[in-house]
Amino acid sequence: MxxxxxxxxxxxxxxxxxxxxxxxxxxxxxxxxxxxxxxxxxxxxxxxxxxxxxxxxxxxxxxxxxxxxxxxxxxxxxxxxxxxxxxxxxxxxxxxxxxxxxxxxxxxxxxxxxxxxxxxxxxxxxxxxxxxxxxxxxxxxxxxxxxxxxxxxxxxxxxxxxxxxxxxxxxxxAQPFAIAIRSLQREAIRLDPHWNNGQYDDASYPEHGMSIARKLGVITYRSAMEWNGRFARIRLEPDQREENEPFGFEFQVESYLEGHARRFNRTFDPNSYLYLSRASDWFDxxxxxxxxxxxxxxxxxxxxxxxxxxxxxxxxxxxxxxxxxxxxxxxxxxxxxxxxxxxxxxxxxxxxxxxxxxxxxxxxxxxxx
Incomplete structure (x- = not known):
């Protein structure tokens, strides 16, 4: 290609x-x-x-x-x-x-x-x-x-x-709701120990923080109407659940968000994400x-x-x-x-x-x- x-x-x-x-x-x-x-x-x-x-x-x-x-x-x-x-x-x-x-x-x-x-x-x-x-x-x-x-x-x-x-x-x-969401996304990345004040690498990468940031984003990119229509309260099949995982995924919507996060992770630089996110909040x-x-x-x-x-x-x-x-x-x-x-x-x-x-x-x- x-x-x-x-x-x-x-x-x-x-x-x-x-x-x-x-x-x-x-x-x-x-x-x-x-x-x-x-x-x-x-x-x-x-x-x-x-x-x-x-x-x-x-x-x-x-x-x-x-x-x-x-x-x-x-x-x-x-x-x-x-x-x-x-x-x-x-x-x-x-x-x-x-x-x-x-x-x-x-x-x-x-x-x-x-x-x-x-x-x-x-x-x-x-x-x-x-x-x-x-x-x-x-x-x-x-x-x-x-x-x-x-x-x-x-x-x-x-x-x-x-x-x-x-x-x-x-x-x-940016209005307060959008600022609040983006602030939480940035916080999730910054609180991941692997972020390390921006000094991460491929071997030690803030996967968890980026995953939560992406999930928060996906939740706000769609509407409650669509979430209801697509997932309702449908539960995962027993073989799709995480065995021996306390409070693990039980609903289809949780699995959907996890899939989105996995596809996004390592496709976007975390520091770049932080900079562009904050630039969006600052704009007025x-x-x-x-x-x-x-x-x-x-x-x-x-x-x-x-x-x-x-x-x-x-x-x-x-x-x-x-x-x-x-x-x-x-x-x-x-x-x-x-x-x-x-x-x-x-x-x-x-x-x-x-x-x-x-x-x-x-x-x-x-x-x-």
């Missing part, structure tokens, strides 16, 4: 919002479709916390992407019309410079010496990658979950660089509006926007997406707000492809690259 991943070298030093700078840093990205002669048909996708830049399969890498059914000829992100780019977040270990990367000053991994990371840094790194391709103005900027917050920062920090915007299941600032568009979120949003200027939310999302509640729509309208954008009733909660954008395709494909069909 080939690797479709490409890299953009960031300016060096690359200044970070909260102090410090990176030297010799880079971000990974992948692309689909062709860039037109005017370089005016580019769509940039910014991801949630854990995905890589591999949003869909392509000739170099035919493996399934995290948004596979959304990108391609005739799909919502129609690659016959648009040049689609997905950038891996700065701070993520999926090819971009992150705490697991080597610090050129020492030759050893940064670990906790990595500078404090803000989503504004993620936005600035993605902007450098886009402008490095000779793209002055994006036809559309798309942000999913954490990437939606990064997208708001991108448009604020780089005026006139984006024509239209698609906001997917995100928020203009109100900082750009004298403490007022709507004033901050009103400083963003795009021609059109599509804001999608899900009524069952407990991590990024629908009212937060309504706030984004209201703020963008106040700045003069023509905004479509779509509230979906998908039972899958926050993860609906990865699962309810039919409804998201209809909304996003319909919106993009009206654009003239």
């Amino acid at each position: 080939g690797d479709a991943r490409r890299y953009h070298q960031l300016s060096s030093p690359f200044p970070m919002k909260r102090g410090g700078a990176l030297r010799g840093a880079r971000v990974a990205y992948e692309t689909w479709g062709e860039l037109d002669a005017d370089r005016a048909n580019a769509i940039l996708i910014l991801t949630g916390l854990s995905p890589s830049a591999h949003a869909a399969s392509n000739a170099e890498d035919p493996s399934h992407g995290w948004w596979e059914d959304m990108i391609g000829p005739g799909r919502a992100f129609d690659t016959d019309r648009f040049h689609v780019i997905c950038v891996n977040s700065l701070g993520s270990d999926k090819g971009s410079t992150c705490p697991a990367s080597n610090d050129p000053a020492t030759g050893a991994p940064y670990r906790l010496d990595f500078p404090e990371l803000a989503l504004e840094d993620v936005a600035n790194a993605a902007y450098e990658a886009v402008t490095g391709m000779g793209i002055v103005r994006l036809a559309c900027l798309v942000g999913c979950s954490m990437g939606g917050m990064s997208a708001l920062a991108y448009m604020l920090l780089h005026p006139k660089s984006v024509r239209t915007h698609i906001s997917v299941d995100t928020a203009p600032q 568009i109100g900082e750009y509006g004298e403490g007022d979120v709507l004033k901050g949003l009103a400083r963003i200027h795009v021609e059109q926007a599509l804001v999608i939310g899900v009524s069952t999302d407990i991590l990024f509640p629908l009212e937060q997406q309504e706030t984004i729509a209201t703020g963008l309208r106040a700045s003069g954008a023509d905004v479509d707000f779509v509230a979906l009733d998908s039972p899958q909660g926050h993860d609906a954008f990865l699962v309810d492809i039919e409804n998201y395709s209809r909304a996003i494909g319909g919106f993009l069909a009206t654009l003239n690259p």
